[in-house]
Amino acid sequence: MKRNLLSFIIFSDFGIFSKPDITETKLTYDLIPKPSVLGILGALIGLEGYRKKKENPEFIAKLSGIRIGVTPLKLKNGSIPPYKKSDFENNYLPFRKEFIQFNNYHGYGSYEPGGNLIVNEQILINPAYRIYLEKGTVQDSIFAQLKKNLQENRAYFMPYMGKNEFPLNIIYEGEYEYREITDKIETKFKTIVFNDILAKDEIDLVVDANLDFFFYQNYPIGLKDNQYIFKTVVFSNSEFLVKKTVNDEYILVSDENGETIFLF
DSSP: OEEEEEEEEEEOSEEOOBOTTOSSEEOBOSSOOHHHHHHHHHHHHTOOOOOSTTSOOHHHHHHTTOEEEEEEEEEOTTOOSSOOGGGEEEOOSOOOEEEEEEEEOSGGGGGSGGGOEEEEEEEEESOEEEEEEEOTTSOHHHHHHHHHHHHHTOOSSOOBSSSTTSBOEEEEEEEEEEEEOOSOEEEEBSSOEEHHHHTSTTEEEEOOTTTOOEEEEEEEEEEETTEEEEEEEEEESOEEEEOSOOOSSSEEEEOTTSOEEEEO
8 A cells, every 4th residue: 555654854952852750850752752743743733732731732632643753863964054854864872961950930949948949951952853744544634734834834833842942943855655564574664663563473673783773762652631651662773574564553664765664
């Protein structure tokens, strides 16, 4: 089966995708969570964000049916702004991070001694990602508006890299046709992929000691009652023997170079 996917690059000087289990010292995920991707898409077309505790925001309700693929990127050495898509390449290492400190004297911070809470926050330096989109079960009109706004570089709300202090840039790459994998193929994954998919009998690692690199992370794939749902994901430059397609919930599609995009 042929499938059409949109792809675009997002990048910023800084970013943060806070881990929810720590408050005073905020740590960040390296990989942009799917809910954050949907938040960026919602900002493009004017969908509302978080309003009520334990209630999923409008962009989750209307966009969760989209399937995405995610590739972490880095700037090539010598790249100078304004950046174009050829300035980016796959990043198989965690992003560089720094800690910043700021004062919070609003909300719960005002109840601290002296009326001020000192917060330490870990931020990503130069985060960048390639995002693939497949319409999935989202309404045709919504997906058409997303495509139009990406093409025209328009946004209803300012999209940002996890925090409104970190506005992001978007490079729309276009719409491409991919072939769904239904037979045996030796391939590399262009995107992150669920670790439990790789652990199944349908996919085998093609061992090459000179190439194999694996980056693992506990990764938020969605929201339920405004709480993250997690999967362990892998990003690797290794080759895999895919014996057959996975299932209807997740899709593997192949590009003209025989590399595979994992959609979830």
